[in-house]
Amino acid sequence: MSEKSVTSAAGQGPPTAEAAGxxxxxxxxxxxxxxxMLILDVSVVNIALPDLKVALDFTPTGLSWVLSSYLLTFGGLLLLGGxxxxxxxxxxxxxxxVTIFTAASLLGGLSDSAAMLLAARALQGVGAAFAAPTVLALIATHFTDEKARAKALGMYAAVSGSGAAIGLIGGGLLTDWLSWRWVLFINVPxxxxxxxxxxxxxxxxERKPAGFDLGGALT
Incomplete structure (x- = not known):
C-alpha cells in the first residue's frame, strides 16, 4: 500500500504547524x-464575608475559616496533588x-449552614491541590519551543499575579448584583x-507508577 493510501486510510496526515499552533x-x-479560577478563589469570598456572616450566622472566629479552610487544604495537599x-x-x-473543585463550588453555593460552607471550602482546596500542579507541567510538555514556552510562562505569571485583584473585583460585583452564593456558583460553568x-x-x-505518601500529606 502506498504512503498516500496509508495517509488516506488514517483519515488525515500529520498536523500542520498552523493546526498545532x-x-x-x-x-x-x-x-x-x-x-x-484557582487563584481568584483565594480572595473572591472576601467581599462577601459580611453577607455570609448574616446569612449563615457565622461567629467572628468561624468567619475567618471561610478563607483558612480553603488555603489549608490547598497548600497542605499541594505536594500530594503534584x-x-x-x-x-x-x-x-x-x-x-477540576471535578472536585466544581462539585465543591456547587455545594458551597447551596450551603444553608456555616458547617456546610466550611466543608465545601475545604473540599475546594482539595480540588485545587490536585489541579494546580498540572498547569506548569502541561505548559512544559505542550510548549517545546523555547520562545513559545517563555511566552506561555509569562502569561501564566501575569494571570497568577492578577488573580487576587480579579477575585476582589468580581466578588464585589457578584455580591452586589446577585448574592454571596454567586461567588461560589460562578466556578460551576x-x-x-x-x-x-x-x-x-x-x-x-507519560505516567510514572509510584506510591502515595498519604500519611505524610495528611500530617
Missing part, C-alpha cells in the same frame, strides 16, 4: 483559565481536580467548560 493556543487558554499528576498523568490530574474542552485539546502525559 491552534491546538497549543487552546491548551494555553485552558490552563490559564484554570489558574485564574505526585498524583506524575503517577496518574497530568491531564487526568487536572480533570480530577467555568469548571464544566474546562471538563469538556480539556480532553479535546490536552494530550495525556
Amino acid at each position: 491552534r491546538r497549543n493556543g487552546m491548551v494555553l487558554l485552558i490552563v490559564l483559565t484554570l489558574q485564574t 505526585r498524583a499528576g506524575d503517577v496518574l498523568g497530568h491531564r487526568r490530574g487536572l480533570l480530577i481536580g 467555568i469548571g464544566l467548560a474546562l471538563l469538556i474542552t480539556a480532553p479535546m485539546f490536552i494530550r495525556e502525559t
Whole structure:
C-alpha cells in the first residue's frame, strides 16, 4: 500500500504547524483559565464575608475559616496533588481536580449552614491541590519551543499575579448584583467548560507508577 493510501486510510496526515499552533493556543487558554479560577478563589469570598456572616450566622472566629479552610487544604495537599499528576498523568490530574473543585463550588453555593460552607471550602482546596500542579507541567510538555514556552510562562505569571485583584473585583460585583452564593456558583460553568474542552485539546502525559505518601500529606 502506498504512503498516500496509508495517509488516506488514517483519515488525515500529520498536523500542520498552523493546526498545532491552534491546538497549543487552546491548551494555553485552558490552563490559564484554570489558574485564574484557582487563584481568584483565594480572595473572591472576601467581599462577601459580611453577607455570609448574616446569612449563615457565622461567629467572628468561624468567619475567618471561610478563607483558612480553603488555603489549608490547598497548600497542605499541594505536594500530594503534584505526585498524583506524575503517577496518574497530568491531564487526568487536572480533570480530577477540576471535578472536585466544581462539585465543591456547587455545594458551597447551596450551603444553608456555616458547617456546610466550611466543608465545601475545604473540599475546594482539595480540588485545587490536585489541579494546580498540572498547569506548569502541561505548559512544559505542550510548549517545546523555547520562545513559545517563555511566552506561555509569562502569561501564566501575569494571570497568577492578577488573580487576587480579579477575585476582589468580581466578588464585589457578584455580591452586589446577585448574592454571596454567586461567588461560589460562578466556578460551576467555568469548571464544566474546562471538563469538556480539556480532553479535546490536552494530550495525556507519560505516567510514572509510584506510591502515595498519604500519611505524610495528611500530617
